[in-house]
Amino acid sequence: MIGRIRGTLAEKQPPEILVDVAGVGYEIHMPMTSFYQLPSIGEEVVVFTHFVVREDAQLLFGFADKMERGLFRELIKANGVGPKLGLAILSGMSAAQFLSSVQNEDVSALVSLPGIGKKTAERLVVELKDRLAKFGKTQSIVMPPPSSDLLNANTVVPLNDTREDAQSALIALGYKPAQASKLVESVYQEGMESESLIREALKAAI
Known part of the structure; x- marks a missing residue:
């Protein structure tokens, strides 16, 4: 088990990073909530990791702190939740928001x-409510409902490099191309960097 990696941040392409450790590059998938906390390329970074071995791949998932990693580990124990979906969940809302949603049964x-979907959300609440109690109580967080116009859009807008990077990140996190395009276009402002654009697009999704 690889539990922690410390090295030089060599590349950042959301939702993946490359960390150089004594000449060996580790590709690590991260939820955007952790990605936002990364230092600049070339600086030292410490990432808490979870190692997943499959028949067709060996994957590293990284987190900014042990709490988020612990929550990810509980998530992927739930019925029907794999690492990719766990990553998407922790990208779409913070650990505190997810804990609050489960504790308050906010489907x-x-x-x-x-x-x-609704059935998966209800199952997560049932399966995780007691198991997540060890993470402590969180304050109730009011989250706006998703916009049906935004999520049901079926057109893809041509993108510049920044918007293309943001859309690619959202697709990697499980959003459909048209949905990712509409989210990005709804919040894009001239001069925005990719990370800021992804953050605002994810906020718009909820």
Whole structure:
């Protein structure tokens, strides 16, 4: 088990990073909530990791702190939740928001996330409410409902490099191309960097 990696941040392409450790590059998938906390390329970074071995791949998932990693580990134990969906959940809302949604049985907040339907959201609440109690109580967080116009859009808008990077990140997190395009276009402002654009697009999704 690889539990922590410390090295030089060599590349950042949301939702993946490359960390150089004594000449060996580790590709790590991260939720955007952790991605936002990364230092600049070339600086030292410490990432708490979870190692997943599959028949067709060996994958590293990274987190800014042990709490988020612990929440990810509980998520992927839930029925029907794999690492990719766990990553999408923790990209669409913070650990505190997810804990609050489960504790308050806020199914509507969970269904705003990609890959989460009503039945899956209800199952997550049932399966995780008691298991997540060890993470402590969180304050109730009011989250706006998703916009049906935004999420049901079926046109893809031509993008510049920044918007293309943001759209690619959203697609990697489980959003459909047309949905990702509409989210990006709804919040894009001239001069925005990719990370800021992704952050605002994810906020718009919920």
